[in-house]
Every structure is written in C-alpha cells, then in structure tokens.
Amino acid sequence: MQNLIEARSLFKDFGTTRALRGVDLAVAAGESVAVMGPSGCGKTTLLHTLAGIELPGAGQVLLHRDGGAVDVAALNDRQRSELRRTAFGFVFQQGLLLPELTAGENVALPLLLIGRARADAEAEASRLLAALGIGDKAAARLGELSGGQQQRVAIARAQAVQPSVVFADEPTGALDSATSAEVMTALLASTVGAGRALIVVTHDAGVAARCDRTLHMRDGVIVETAVRGSAAAAGAAS
Amino acid sequence: MTVLTLARLFARRSGGDAATVLLPAVAFAVVTMCTTVVVGGVFAFFTLDGPNGTTYRFLALLALVLLVVPLVSLSGAAARLSARRRDTRLSSLRLLGASSALVSALTVLESTAVAFVGAAAGAAASLAALPLFGLLHFDGRPLGGAIWPPVWVFFAVVVTIVALSAISAAVGLRAVVLTPLGVRTRVVSPRARWIRALVVVLVLAAAVAATSSLDSFAQIGGLIAVIAVLLAAFAAVLGVLGVVGPLVLKGFGRRWLKRAERPAQLIAARGVLDDVKAAWRQVGSLAMVSFVAVFTGIGVAFTQTTGSNDPATRLLATDIRTGVVLTLVMSFAMVACAVGVNQAAAILDRRALYASLDRIGMPVDVMDAARRRAVMAPLLVVTIGSALAAALVLFPLTGYTLLLRPAGLAIIAACLACGIGLVRLGLAVTRPVLVRLVTAGVVDPT
Numbered sequence: 001m002q003n004l005i006e007a008r009s010l011f012k013d014f015g016t017t018r019a020l021r022g023v024d025l026a027v028a029a030g031e032s033v034a035v036m037g038p039s040g041c042g043k044t045t046l047l048h049t050l051a052g053i054e055l056p057g058a059g060q061v062l063l064h065r066d067g068g069a070v071d072v073a074a075l076n077d078r079q080r081s082e083l084r085r086t087a088f089g090f091v092f093q094q095g096l097l098l099p100e101l102t103a104g105e106n107v108a109l110p111l112l113l114i115g116r117a118r119a120d121a122e123a124e125a126s127r128l129l130a131a132l133g134i135g136d137k138a139a140a141r142l143g144e145l146s147g148g149q150q151q152r153v154a155i156a157r158a159q160a161v162q163p164s165v166v167f168a169d170e171p172t173g174a175l176d177s178a179t180s181a182e183v184m185t186a187l188l189a190s191t192v193g194a195g196r197a198l199i200v201v202t203h204d205a206g207v208a209a210r211c212d213r214t215l216h217m218r219d220g221v222i223v224e225t226a227v228r229g230s231a232a233a234a235g236a237a238s
Numbered sequence: 239m240t241v242l243t244l245a246r247l248f249a250r251r252s253g254g255d256a257a258t259v260l261l262p263a264v265a266f267a268v269v270t271m272c273t274t275v276v277v278g279g280v281f282a283f284f285t286l287d288g289p290n291g292t293t294y295r296f297l298a299l300l301a302l303v304l305l306v307v308p309l310v311s312l313s314g315a316a317a318r319l320s321a322r323r324r325d326t327r328l329s330s331l332r333l334l335g336a337s338s339a340l341v342s343a344l345t346v347l348e349s350t351a352v353a354f355v356g357a358a359a360g361a362a363a364s365l366a367a368l369p370l371f372g373l374l375h376f377d378g379r380p381l382g383g384a385i386w387p388p389v390w391v392f393f394a395v396v397v398t399i400v401a402l403s404a405i406s407a408a409v410g411l412r413a414v415v416l417t418p419l420g421v422r423t424r425v426v427s428p429r430a431r432w433i434r435a436l437v438v439v440l441v442l443a444a445a446v447a448a449t450s451s452l453d454s455f456a457q458i459g460g461l462i463a464v465i466a467v468l469l470a471a472f473a474a475v476l477g478v479l480g481v482v483g484p485l486v487l488k489g490f491g492r493r494w495l496k497r498a499e500r501p502a503q504l505i506a507a508r509g510v511l512d513d514v515k516a517a518w519r520q521v522g523s524l525a526m527v528s529f530v531a532v533f534t535g536i537g538v539a540f541t542q543t544t545g546s547n548d549p550a551t552r553l554l555a556t557d558i559r560t561g562v563v564l565t566l567v568m569s570f571a572m573v574a575c576a577v578g579v580n581q582a583a584a585i586l587d588r589r590a591l592y593a594s595l596d597r598i599g600m601p602v603d604v605m606d607a608a609r610r611r612a613v614m615a616p617l618l619v620v621t622i623g624s625a626l627a628a629a630l631v632l633f634p635l636t637g638y639t640l641l642l643r644p645a646g647l648a649i650i651a652a653c654l655a656c657g658i659g660l661v662r663l664g665l666a667v668t669r670p671v672l673v674r675l676v677t678a679g680v681v682d683p684t
Binding site: 051053084086089096098099113117157 | 591
C-alpha cells in the first residue's frame, strides 16, 4: 500500500522536556493506527506534529499527495493551516463543535472555509450526516444531540473536505462503552473504508484493538508495535 | 484562613490571564470615573439658577437616565469577566471537595478585590478628570468648582460598585457551586417572548397618556411633578426599547443568516440569534442615546437656524448640543469598554473551541471576523437605525437643517462615527487575547 503520511526521526522539546525522541512512522492509505501510552508519553505531541499543529525540533513529516511529497514541517504557519483545512480531518474527545451552529452547519464549515458555496456545502453535509445515520439531525442544535450523535457530527465534519488523513484524539473518551463501539465503527467506516488513513490517540484498549496497528509509546519513543491479528509484538518500531 | 491562603495562591498571575484581571479592573475604573463625573455634572447643573435653571436640571437628570444603562451594563460585564477567570480553578476545587461556602467566598473575595482596585483607580482618575470637565461652559460660564461633588459621593460610588461586583460574582458563579462539571449544553436559544408585546403596548400607552396630561400633573405637583412624569416616561421608553430591541435584532439576524455565504457571516449571524438578548444588552443602550442625539441635534440646529434673538434661548441650544455630545461620547466609551470586557470573557469561555478551530485550519482572521461581525452588525443596526428613526420623526426639520445648518448635524454624525470607531477599537484590543489563546491552545507537552 502507498504511504500517505510519514514521520522520519521526529524530535520535539517543550523547554527542557523532550516529548519525542526520534520517532519514525509510516501510515498507508486505508490503514488505521492507534497510538497508546501513559499520560505524558508524547502521543498527543506526535499527533499534533504529524498534523502540522506543532513543528518538530528535528526530523521530517512527509505527506504524500498526487503532486509528490510535502514536508509539513517546512511549511509556514499559513501553509500548514491551509493543509489542515484541505488534507486533514480532526475528531476531538469532546467534539468541539460550534454550539451556535446546527449539526449540518458544523459539518459544512470546513467546506465553507475552502470557499464552497453554502447551499452546496450544506447539501454535502446532509449527505455525510445521512451516511452516519443521523441525516435527520442536520437542523438540530448540538444541545439536542446525545454525546454519541455529537461525535458522529464531528466525524462527518472531519470527512467534509475528503481528507487524506484523519486524526482522532481520544474520540471515544467521553462516551460509554456501547456508544464508544458505535462511534468507532462509524469512524472506521468513513475513514479507512473510504481509503483514508486514520491515526487515533487513545487510552482505550478496545478502541486500539479495532485498528490495524497499535503503537505503544513511552517517554517519547515508540516501544512496541502490535499488528491486529498478530499475537507477537514487533518490538521497537523502525 | 483557608480562604485567604487559596486567594493568595489564585492571585498569582498565569500567562494569558493577565487580560482577565486587567480588563475588568480598567472597566471598573472607567465605570467609577464616569459615574463620579456624571454625578458631579448633575450637582453642577443644580447650581445653575439662571432663567433656564429648571431646564438644565431636567436635562442633567435626562443625561443621568441615559447613562445609567451603559454604566450598569459595563459594571455587570466587568464583574462577570472577573468571576469567570476563576471558573476552571474553582470547578477543580469543588471537585476536590471544597465546600460551596469556600468556593463562594473565594469568588466574592477575588472579584471584590479586583473591583476595589479598579474603583479606587477610577476614583483617583476622576480627581484628574473633574477639573477638565470643569472647563466646559454651560449657561455662559465654566462649570468650574461646581462640578466637584461632595466627598461622600466618591466613597459612595466606590462602595456601590464594589458591592455590585460582589453580588454579581456570587450570582454568576452559582453554576460552579451547583454543577462543578457544568458544560455548555444550551439546547434552545433564550427566546425574546412575543407575549411581552402586550406589556410594551400598555407601557407606551401609559407613557403617552401621562405626557399628554402634563397640565394636570403641573396642577397637582407643580414643576417637580412634570419633570418626574417626563423622566418616568423616558425611562418607560427605555424599558420598551429593551423589549422591542431584541425582536428587531432577531429579525435582522435571520436576514443575515439567510444571506450568509462565508464562515464568519454564518457564525456571526448564528451567534446573534443564539442569544439575541445578550447581543442587545451589549449595544442596546446606544439606541436611545443615538436617537436623542440626532433628535436634539436637529432641534438645536433648527433653533439656531430660525435665529432666535433671545440670548438665553441661543445659549441653551448651544449647551444642549454640548451636553448631547458629552453624553454620546461617554455612552460610546462605556459600550466600547463593555464590548472589550465581554469579548475577552467570551474568548476565555471558548478557549478549547478556538484551539480546535485552529486545528481544523480555520484562520484566526476568520474567528476574529466572526466575533467582530457579531458585535458590529447589531451595533450599526442600533446606532444607525435609531439615528435614522430620529431623522424621520423630524423629517421636515431634518431636511431644512441639513440644507441651512449642516455643521450642527455634522458634529453629531461625527460623534456617532467616532463612537462606532471606539467600539471597533474595543474589539481590536481583545484580538491579542484570541491570538494568544489559539497559540497557547496548541502547546500540550503530552
């Protein structure tokens, strides 16, 4: 499979704290990767660095697109912001949707940001919500939706621009186990099922077990990689 | 003892929180200074005893009524922001088992301390401002020492503002005490109820009936009664505006929503509709001020055009215009402060959301444009709408004075434009808070 995003020898410091110590990672199209580890191990920093939210102190983040590889770390702030708008999707623990907008408008927002006409964007939003089983909630306010439904809205928003890679930071962290399983199913179907790469930071072993690979981090290093269906750990990631 | 120890710990500054201490403190200072100056002005006007003495007193009270709304609004905004700064930490304390009484005591103590520092600074600033206002000429002479209110006024203003802040903080943080895990889960926006239309009609009818029967009131209670009735009618109209205004903004909000094509337009329109009363509270005080400014501006210009030879009348006309300009400037200054304070509070309220919007690639300019539009669009509707309404009410005179004495109206128009610019400045001041917060939001060393 073709790699969509690659990290090469990533280092990242916050003051005197070294959050990443030479992380290497490649995620292919249609692949899902879970990142686990204790608090402070660097998993969220890894996600942020891959997504261009943080810049690495050293190393490269390569996004492979039709026109060739783009070094995310070499882009300026505006370019990285544009990349996040057009190539990446995000799902956060609490959804973090705009409470004054309807569900449909929240999903349409990324499309409006890239200049799509509103009617067009809202039609696409309705289609995405319907695909996630909440098509009838497009006009609902967020306060009228359950936690699981709000996460589905967030997942729909993350798909709006048809990104290459979707980053999810504890996407089921605020949900009960049954809803968590449903949301994970929706997330996998709409990302991996559509040929996108999915990178999930999670503390939930159940969530990680549904991904193709699970990376275990400790002190800024990937110490173990588990492949689904394989009982053997692959040791330190290469 | 525990309260004091915790209060000392909480008082330690933490990076982005500086604005949340500074802004309310500055706002409390502005409120104190404005209140002291306005009260001083009223005292000064009550010393004017020429042929227009009674009129001056009436006008002073009118200005006081007009300025009370923005003063209260600014004071409330400052108190809310001052209290909000502590929400998160207080929620944590509550979750750690701190009693409701401890949380309440900390909140009130800290907010009161900020209010006291601001109010004391405002009282000191008014000592410098009062001589400047004393240079203003009314009734043919400078106000001079007459603008200095008695010493007890300074203390009374400071104590009142600090007390109001303490009450507002206690009320505002009820949610933290009741539900420490409180999350913003608004289901439906607060509705501007149409049932109030009936109250509006009744109040307006009472006001019209009362002002139509001024002769009767004069016979019963003399001039004092007439002034009291006029002020009450004026206050009633202000109250009515408070009911009608949100409905008007709601109508505009729906139009903005329908036409919104860009993200900032959509978010701003939804933001106004989400809590139309809050949008009105922020700028509503300018409706009456703007109306009165244009109304009296045209009236004064017309009086000067007709060339009355009575020196007292000409003097009064000029003084009214000066008073109107003063009231306009002070109202806009307070609204600008309130907008700054409210916006800082709103940004802090939504810090996680703004950080997440940055992550999905929304430029800070778009976030800034959305909140700017959510304030400026209602402000323009209120200010320009009220000004046009006044011009329409006096339609024949408006055209006449525009042709023959445009300078008088130009001064009022310039004041309105400067005031709008001042509010825009109030918004601009809070942009760094947003930028800092978005930048800080992405720093997470885990």
